[in-house]
Amino acid sequence: MKERSEVVAEWENGWLQVKVPLPYSLKWVNAYLLPEEKGWTLIDPGLHTEQLEVFWIAILSERDIGWEDIQSIVVTHHHPDHYGLAGWFQRKTGASVRMSRVALNNAIRLWGENETFSGELTEAFLGHGLAEELKDDMRDHMGGFRDKVSPQAFDPLIIAPGERIVMGGTEWEIYGGEGHAPGHLIFYDPVGRTLLCGDQVLPDISPNIGWMPGGDPDPLDSFLKGLQALRRLDVRMVYPGHRDPFPQFRQRIEELLEHHERRLKKMLELIGDEERSAFEVCELLFGARLRSNTHNLRFALAETIAHLVRLENRGLLVRSEIAADNTYRTTKRILYRRSNV
Ligand SMILES: [Zn+2]
Numbered sequence: 001m002k003e004r005s006e007v008v009a010e011w012e013n014g015w016l017q018v019k020v021p022l023p024y025s026l027k028w029v030n031a032y033l034l035p036e037e038k039g040w041t042l043i044d045p046g047l048h049t050e051q052l053e054v055f056w057i058a059i060l061s062e063r064d065i066g067w068e069d070i071q072s073i074v075v076t077h078h079h080p081d082h083y084g085l086a087g088w089f090q091r092k093t094g095a096s097v098r099m100s101r102v103a104l105n106n107a108i109r110l111w112g113e114n115e116t117f118s119g120e121l122t123e124a125f126l127g128h129g130l131a132e133e134l135k136d137d138m139r140d141h142m143g144g145f146r147d148k149v150s151p152q153a154f155d156p157l158i159i160a161p162g163e164r165i166v167m168g169g170t171e172w173e174i175y176g177g178e179g180h181a182p183g184h185l186i187f188y189d190p191v192g193r194t195l196l197c198g199d200q201v202l203p204d205i206s207p208n209i210g211w212m213p214g215g216d217p218d219p220l221d222s223f224l225k226g227l228q229a230l231r232r233l234d235v236r237m238v239y240p241g242h243r244d245p246f247p248q249f250r251q252r253i254e255e256l257l258e259h260h261e262r263r264l265k266k267m268l269e270l271i272g273d274e275e276r277s278a279f280e281v282c283e284l285l286f287g288a289r290l291r292s293n294t295h296n297l298r299f300a301l302a303e304t305i306a307h308l309v310r311l312e313n314r315g316l317l318v319r320s321e322i323a324a325d326n327t328y329r330t331t332k333r334i335l336y337r338r339s340n341v
Contacts, residue, residue, distance in 0.1 A: 020046035022081055026242050029081045034168030039069040041167045044076055045085035048148050067093045076198030077181035078103040080148045087151040097153035102183025104156055111146045118142035124213040127334050128305055129277025141294040179223020180207040182215055193236035203246045206259050210302025220310040227253050267307050275337040278305045308336050
């Protein structure tokens with residue numbers, strides 16, 4: 001008998017939670033395999049690297065799952081750690097990929113051929129005060145994800161909030177969840193009171209809520225409103241995209257709502273009576289050591305901007321835009337100060 005790895009956990013109804021390793025502080029992403037009458041539905045297969053191809057081949061072999069047994073691939077959102085291997089699995093298995101229209105558009109915009117997003121993001125970050133010496137790293141870092149989501153899914157089947165989908169012998173209601181990723185999908189089974197929620201609600205860690213150029217103009221507002229709406233669902237068990245499944249759904253929503261209110265308050269304090277860029281606030285909050293970790297810096301700065309935008313839209317901060325000097329590629333720099341209200 002083959003030895004079974006510890007990275008696979010078995011849940012009710014024969015679900016498999018596969019902890020797909022990640023080279024980031026998140027440690028792993030959860031892929032779920034839901035048993036079908038014949039074969040399996042695969043949710044969020046993970047990042048595309050050579051090591052993870054080897055990983056998956058070993059996992060499927062120890063479970064005696066053949067490529068042809070994967071009948072459907074479902075992606076909660078377009079982030080590389082969830083969507084990256086979808087196209088690879090599609091080619092190996094012949095299964096179709098199901099995802100939202102917005103997730104597909106984002107995947108094409110961020111990692112399609114001739115993408116311009118890495119440049120747009122870097123320029124927007126420079127406008128928000130990103131130190132000049134970090135701009136090349138930021139652009140390269142963002143552009144570097146392309147390999148990890150290639151090949152992309154082809155001819156995906158579009159699924160949307162408000163629709164229903166049958167997976168693992170259960171009919172799921174599809175909800176949308178904004179703030180963490182545009183077009184993020186959440187699956188709710190009202191009979192089993194089970195939620196498959198991707199990164200919308202995570203235990204222990206707060207999902208990254210980041211502002212991006214050309215994306216949601218106020219992602220934190222969308223996220224907080226989304227949490228309020230999700231709170232109404234009667235949930236017995238949550239199957240998240242990271243960490244382990246957990247039952248305390250409403251309690252976790254309360255904690256996340258409180259976390260963001262605290263952080264908003266903290267940012268106001270950090271700005272004090274000064275006029276500061278998002279990058280300055282980010283370094284005050286998270287520390288300058290982030291300069292040596294572009295991945296974490298990108299999340300931290302995007303998260304800081306999302307909070308400053310929320311404070312601005314609540315009338316607590318005012319932004320001013322000043323023309324940048326010649327050393328900057330950007331035409332303007334954005335600063336925030338507290339409003340006098
Ligand atoms: Zn994500």
